[in-house]
Amino acid sequence: MKKVLFASVACSFFFSVNSFAQDFAYPVGQSVDTDLPPTIDYVGATISMLTPDSSAITFGWEKISNTLPIGWDYSMCDYTTCYPGVPDNATMTTLTYADFVAGDLGFLKVTASSLGIEGAGSVVIYVYDITDHDIGDTVIFNFSTPAAGLQQETSSVFVMYPNPASDEFNIVNPLSAEVEFIVYDITGKALIIEKIQPKASALIPAEDWNDGIYFVSLRSADGSFTSTGKLIIR
Numbered sequence: 580m581k582k583v584l585f586a587s588v589a590c591s592f593f594f595s596v597n598s599f600a601q602d603f604a605y606p607v608g609q610s611v612d613t614d615l616p617p618t619i620d621y622v623g624a625t626i627s628m629l630t631p632d633s634s635a636i637t638f639g640w641e642k643i644s645n646t647l648p649i650g651w652d653y654s655m656c657d658y659t660t661c662y663p664g665v666p667d668n669a670t671m672t673t674l675t676y677a678d679f680v681a682g683d684l685g686f687l688k689v690t691a692s693s694l695g696i697e698g699a700g701s702v703v704i705y706v707y708d709i710t711d712h713d714i715g716d717t718v719i720f721n722f723s724t725p726a727a728g729l730q731q732e733t734s735s736v737f738v739m740y741p742n743p744a745s746d747e748f749n750i751v752n753p754l755s756a757e758v759e760f761i762v763y764d765i766t767g768k769a770l771i772i773e774k775i776q777p778k779a780s781a782l783i784p785a786e787d788w789n790d791g792i793y794f795v796s797l798r799s800a801d802g803s804f805t806s807t808g809k810l811i812i813r
Contacts, residue, residue, distance in 0.1 A: 603630045610719040615693040617724050623690040626718045637673040638685045639709040643767055643794050646805050648698035653691035665702055670709060689720040699723035703807045717809055739795060743811040746786040752779055756799050763794045788812050
């Protein structure tokens with residue numbers, strides 16, 4: 580991501596560039612961990628994004644995965660719009676130069692309640708500039724109840740290498756339990772669903788895949804561990 584810089588630009592320049600795709604940044608981060616109380620109370624988590632200049636931008640987003648437990652209640656909002664549950668995709672209202680001056684940012688917010696059901700899960704979203712689908716990145720909302728959170732091996736992060744890859748890549752399971760991994764393409768279509776034994780690795784062939792961005796999600800059988808990473812094929 581480019582370093583965020585703010586500069587004054589002439590109006591004529593603003594209107595000449597606002598139709599082009601642009602990179603953007605996350606002022607806090609692309610992943611947020613949220614604890615839910617074992618009650619009916621709702622808790623929201625927000626991730627914001629902004630551009631490195633004052634050009635207008637329209638953010639689009641697509642759901643990559645949603646592993647929030649069955650029985651939980653949740654909804655999603657973006658800049659100016661809220662939705663029941665987590666939709667497959669949506670387009671935010673365009674952020675203009677005046678909006679940027681006023682301090683408005685694009686954002687996604689997931690609000691959830693465990694309704695007293697213990698568990699843990701994640702919502703993974705791909706956010707991009709609608710003028711170029713490849714200009715984007717993932718944001719991840721992790722939720723857990725206190726009991727489930729204690730069970731998660733949060734210090735373990737699975738490894739993919741090489742990344743970027745071309746003909747093949749490896750996925751390493753860091754856990755002492757079997758995990759299932761799923762590889763999604765940019766549209767959210769599952770390409771591979773397989774299992775990896777504890778503390779083992781899997782070699783995944785990719786010679787027939789198109790160049791681009793893919794997402795790999797690992798999940799333990801009991802749902803106590805979930806993790807998602809981005810893979811680039813070129």
